[in-house]
Amino acid sequence: MEIVISVAAKVAEYLVAPIIHPFTYCCTYKTNLEKLKNELEKLKIARASVEYKVEDSRNKGYGIQQHVEEWLISVDNVINEVETLIEDKEKSNSRCLKGLCPNLKTRYQLSKKAEREVNAVVGLHEKGRFDGVSFRTVPEETWLKSTQGFMHFESRKSTLKEILNALSNRNFNMIGVYGMGGIGKTTLVKEVGRQAKENNLFEKVISSHVSQTPQIKNIQGEIAEKIGLELAEQSHETVRAGRLLERLKRETKILIILDDIWGSLDLEAIGIPLADDNGGCKVLLTARSQDVLSCKMDCQQNFFVDVLNEKEAWSLFKKMTGDCIENGELKSVATEIVKECAGLPIAIVPVARALRNKRLSEWKDALLEFRRPSLRNFTGTTQVAYKSIELSYNHLNGEELKKTFLLIGYTFFSCVEDLLYYGMGLGLFQNINTLEEARDRAHTLVDKLKNSCLLLDGETSEWFSMHDVVRDVARSIASRDQHVFAVENEVVPLTSWPDKDTLKVCTAISLKNSNISEPPQGFECPQLKFLCIGCHASLRIPDKFFSGMIGLRVLDFTQMHLLALPSSLGLLQSLQTLSLDDCQLGDIAIIGDLMKLEILTL
Known part of the structure; x- marks a missing residue:
């Protein structure tokens, strides 16, 4: 059942x-x-x-x-x-x-x-x-993807080829390129890096700008970011160097370009592997002096970059101005101007841009300016470069653009955001009603200066750079015409301040990364509108420091230790922009007394 x-x-x-x-x-x-x-x-x-x-x-x-x-x-x-x-x-x-x-x-x-x-x-x-x-991605250097800005002159082709051959040589780990300021060293080594990467000599090519007084931490950070390594900002330089060294030793083929070396640079202190322990790392340096490369950096081979010959100089000038200079009387004037530029790219390019599409009378006047004796004693490069850059400045259209050029020159910043903050505070922008309008104007002014070849492109549209020769001219003009006192990266403590009479007419003081021992007593600057102090060391600001500069419109303190802001800060009733970036701050309640303050950045 x-x-x-x-x-x-x-x-x-x-x-x-x-x-x-x-x-x-x-x-x-x-x-x-x-x-x-x-x-x-x-x-x-x-x-x-x-x-x-x-x-x-x-x-x-x-x-x-x-x-x-x-x-x-x-x-x-x-x-x-x-x-x-x-x-x-x-x-x-x-x-x-x-x-x-x-x-x-x-x-x-x-x-x-x-x-x-x-x-x-x-x-x-x-x-x-x-x-x-x-x-996290590690994007390539933007210049590695473009040949823009490099012209294949015959005099540079052989040098470029020789540098690439030296980089291919296993016995060479450190190579140098030297020549006067504005000669085109940076452009050349970037093209070397681009071709070296394209030809698979290296898997990675990165660059870092060193400058006259190297900031080791900044160089470490720039290199680390470009290889995808995170370094703790608060770590000591030696700790950061150790981490960077370990990481670079793991690279099989990497080229590091250190641009604009002025003296001995301790690669080990940065974290770059040395010649006898370098693995796949090679270093390419640029400097203005062969002695720096040979004696202070022990480069194994150095290459000299000379001025352009007459044919090359004319070719570059024509590229910047167009075919119009081939016509009639203009060609003869243009030919003389090119001769005055003495084969210097830093002189040829901005002058060509300044005179493009101008009347014959302006070309003749420019030639006259070149041949007129200089009233100032420039140092650091040839007088030709300074004259040509000042000529380009004189041909900028409008006071707003000229003031922007000088402001960027003496403040040493390289970001549109900083131009926005400073420009708003100083009332630089004309007929502006909103912050958005001011931001658009700042971008427009930067683009115009780039088009005039007085500024260089940065990594993004928000960033830019200024050649140090151009910056020297900007500072010189600002000192002469606007009574600006500007110092950057002083090795010794800044003790030599302008005398009292000079301070009374001074409109701007910009001290960037300077070792300031002590500000002067009785700081009387009734005309001062802009004050920027960037100081790594602890600097005591006297309580009555601002009492002699009550017309101040922009105040920028960077990397300072301020347990309390000076009580005299409350006297700055015209202050529009206050920046306290990277500062260690205590009591800041007095900021509430600044009734006209529009921009505060912390």
């Missing part, structure tokens, strides 16, 4: 269940579809959350994990399928037998498919619980 019942049960399982099961789908199709809708909404919310994280990461310059991108594609495909299925639900309402009975076949198919899709949606939702969606 038990055997009969068991057999009957099996018969029911194999015969009755396949008949009942489809009816179950027909009865639950609404429930299955409703569940599918709910799970779909949850998946859409999860997708939106991941897409937000992805967009935020991309805006920050990060790369997106491949499995995250694949998940988003799968989600989009599933959502499209499910939405199509839900739209087809309407078909389930169709009836058969002349409207007397629901279409069970359609309901069965939709319900079964809905159940299957629910499982797929839930599974995708679970896979979308990512710990992180992005990874």
Whole structure:
């Protein structure tokens, strides 16, 4: 009897269940579809959350994990399928037998498919619980992707080829390039780096600008960022050097370009592997003096960059001005101007840009300016470069643009944001009503100076740089015409301040990275509108420091230790911009007394 019942049960399982099961789908199709809708909404919310994280990461310059991108594609495909299925639900309402009975076949198919899709949606939702969606990328130097700015002059081709050959030589680890300021050393070594990377001599090529007084921490940070290494800002230089050294030793083929060396530079203190322990790291230096490269840096081979010959100088000048200079009398004047530029690219390029599309009379006047004896005794490079840059400055269109050029020159900043803050504080921008309008104007002014070849491109549109020869001219003009006192990167403590009579007419004081021992007593500067002090050491500011400069409009303290702001700060009722970036601050309540303050950056 038990055997009969068991057999009957099996018969029911194999015969009755396949008949009942489809009816179950027909009865639950609404429930299955409703569940599918709910799970779909949850998946859409999860997708939106991941897409937000992805967009935020991309805006920050990060790369997106491949499995995250694949998940988003799968989600989009599933959502499209499910939405199509839900739209087809309407078909389930169709009836058969002349409207007397629901279409069970359609309901069965939709319900079964809905159940299957629910499982797929839930599974995708679970896979979308990512710990992180992005990874840090290390973008290449922008100049490695472009040949813009480099002209293949015959006199430079052989030098470029010789430098590349030296870099290919296993016995050479440190190579130097030297020549006078503005001769084109930076442009040449960047082209060397670009071709070396293109020819697979190196897997990575990075550069760092050193300057007259090297800031080791800044150089370390720049190199580390370009190889994807994170260095703790608060760590001591020796600790940072150790981490950088370990990381660079793991590189198989890397070229580091250190631009603008002025004296002995301790590579070990930076964290760059030395010649006898360098692995795959090679160093290419530029300097104005062969002695710096040979005697102070022990370069194994050095290459000299000379001025352009007459044919090359004319070719460069013509590229900047266009074919118009080939016409009639203008050509003879242009030829004489090119001769006055003495083969210096730093002189040829800005002069050509300044005179492009100008009348013949302006060309003649420019030639006269070149031949007129200089009233000032410039040092550091040839007088030709200074004359040509000042000529370009004189041809800038409008006082707003001229003042912007001088401001960038004596403040040493290289960011549009700083120009915005300083320019707003000084009332530099004309006919401006909103901060957004001022930001647009700042970008426009920077672009105009770039077009005049008085500024160079930075890594992004927010950044720029100024050649040190151009900056010297800007500071000289600002000192002469605006009574500006500007000092950057002084090695010895700044003790020689201007005399009292000079301070009384001084309109701006800019001290960047200077070792200031003590500000002078009785600081009387009634005409002072701009004061910037960037000081790594602890500097005590007297309580009555600001009492002699109550017309101040912009005050910038950087990297200073200020337990309390001087009480005389409250006297600065014309102050528009106050910057206290990277400062250690105590009581700052007195800022509340600055009733006209518009911009505060902390």
